[in-house]
Amino acid sequence: xxxxxxxxxxxxxxxxxxxxxxxxxxxxxxxxxxxxxxxxxxxxxxxxxxxxxxxxxxxxxxxxxxxxxxxxxxxxxxxxxxxxxxxxxxxxxxxxxxxxxxxxxxxxxxxxxxxxxxxxxxxxxxxxxxxxxxxxxxxxxxxxxxxxxxxxxxxxxxxxxxxxxxxxxxxxx
Amino acid sequence: xxxxxxxxxxxxxxxxxxxxxxxxxxxxxxxxxxxxxxxxxxxxxxxxxxxxxxxxxxxxxxxxxxxxxxxxxxxxxxxxxxxxxxxxxxxxxxxxxxxxxxxxxxxxxxxxxxxxxxxxxxxxxxxxxxxxxxxxxxxxxxxxxxxxxxxxxxxxxxxxxxxxxxxxx
Numbered sequence: 001x002x003x004x005x006x007x008x009x010x011x012x013x014x015x016x017x018x019x020x021x022x023x024x025x026x027x028x029x030x031x032x033x034x035x036x037x038x039x040x041x042x043x044x045x046x047x048x049x050x051x052x053x054x055x056x057x058x059x060x061x062x063x064x065x066x067x068x069x070x071x072x073x074x075x076x077x078x079x080x081x082x083x084x085x086x087x088x089x090x091x092x093x094x095x096x097x098x099x100x101x102x103x104x105x106x107x108x109x110x111x112x113x114x115x116x117x118x119x120x121x122x123x124x125x126x127x128x129x130x131x132x133x134x135x136x137x138x139x140x141x142x143x144x145x146x147x148x149x150x151x152x153x154x155x156x157x158x159x160x161x162x163x164x165x166x167x168x169x170x171x172x173x
Numbered sequence: 174x175x176x177x178x179x180x181x182x183x184x185x186x187x188x189x190x191x192x193x194x195x196x197x198x199x200x201x202x203x204x205x206x207x208x209x210x211x212x213x214x215x216x217x218x219x220x221x222x223x224x225x226x227x228x229x230x231x232x233x234x235x236x237x238x239x240x241x242x243x244x245x246x247x248x249x250x251x252x253x254x255x256x257x258x259x260x261x262x263x264x265x266x267x268x269x270x271x272x273x274x275x276x277x278x279x280x281x282x283x284x285x286x287x288x289x290x291x292x293x294x295x296x297x298x299x300x301x302x303x304x305x306x307x308x309x310x311x312x313x314x315x316x317x318x319x320x321x322x323x324x325x326x327x328x329x330x331x332x333x334x335x336x337x338x339x340x341x342x
Contacts, residue, residue: 084275089267169242169305170267170277173220173235173312 004033004081005050005059011072013044020066025050028062033083038122044072051081089119089139089168091146093153097161099125099132107136107156107163114152115144139168177211177226182273188319191222191229193254197295201232205251205293209234215271217241220309222316225272231255233313237306244305255290255314257283258299266308268322278326282311 009021018037025032025048033049052059056076067074093116095107104123111118120139127133142149146167153163180187194201204223212221212234219240223232231254237246262284269277285303288310292298302310312322 086275086277088277167242168267169240169244170269171220171305171308171312172215172218172269172271173222173309 002051002053004079006077006079007048007050008075009046009072011044013039013042017044017070024063024066087141088170091140091142092166092168093138094164095136095161097134099134103134110152110155114148115142116149117141117143176214177207179225179271180227182321187272189229190319191224191231191317193231202293220313222313224316231317235309235313246306251293252290255288257286257288259287261285268312270322273321273323280322280325281327282308
């Protein structure tokens with residue numbers, strides 16, 4: 001019986017990782033669902049939903065040659081599939097400011113309390129080594145309306161970081 | 174009248190060029206009524222094009238008057254043989270499509286367009302659209318040329334929005 005797994009692969013970035021990993025999965029009869037790859041500070045990371053006949057150990061063994069040769073760390077979890085259940089994004093929030101600890105924790109706490117469901121989040125440290133800046137981008141769903149989020153954002157602004165919120169109206173045509 | 178079936182990607186027929194309407198008769202108007210009924214069954218759907226239901230003629234319907242978030246609009250529009258005569262500006266925005274269920278993505282469209290079209294009675298009309306309504310019209314017109322928003326996707330990430338903000342300064 002087909003089961004869904006979440007495969008997490010992390011390692012030093014190099015070209016060809018996606019091609020080699022997916023070739024091994026394909027040859028092993030597995031199928032991909034949603035995937036997300038990102039380079040984080042020169043490190044390769046990917047999470048892949050994979051449906052497979054194999055059990056956890058067999059999947060790990062299937063990927064072992066590729067994982068070893070590319071120097072990756074592999075983690076395999078059995079999960080619920082849940083494809084085609086996307087919540088629609090209706091707000092995009094950008095936060096930026098001088099880098100200091102606690103920005104993400106404070107911002108997301110305020111937004112979560114105001115009803116935001118975070119659907120996508122990425123952040124970066126930019127600027128120079130002497131003057132680092134922190135930039136955070138969040139896509140989300142305002143489950144309790146946008147007005148409540150505006151109030152929460154004001155609290156964040158008062159704390160000295162720049163925040164912009166843009167409502168996203170997805171066109172369905 | 175039964176609601177029409179919607180063709181979905183990767184149906185190859187969606188990629189063909191639709192032909193101009195030459196006969197503005199009752200049959201056309203009945204088809205347009207059925208097309209609109211089909212659109213209305215999809216929650217939040219602001220536009221539909223004839224090729225999406227397998228009729229490869231240059232007909233679209235756009236209606237932003239009941240959009241979830243109120244936007245500037247010209248009401249319920251039937252646009253037959255539409256032609257963009259002028260466009261200006263570019264803007265990224267998120268789109269989805271009845272023919273591509275359960276997927277949305279960012280697409281760049283002109284901010285404002287001028288358009289000539291005929292109504293269901295064959296009378297020539299001209300419009301100036303902007304913002305979300307201009308986006309909806311462009312999305313539907315693409316169907317007439319066999320294009321889906323998948324053909325125009327840009328980065329899922331948001332650098333395009335940021336660049337737009339910088340340009341305003």
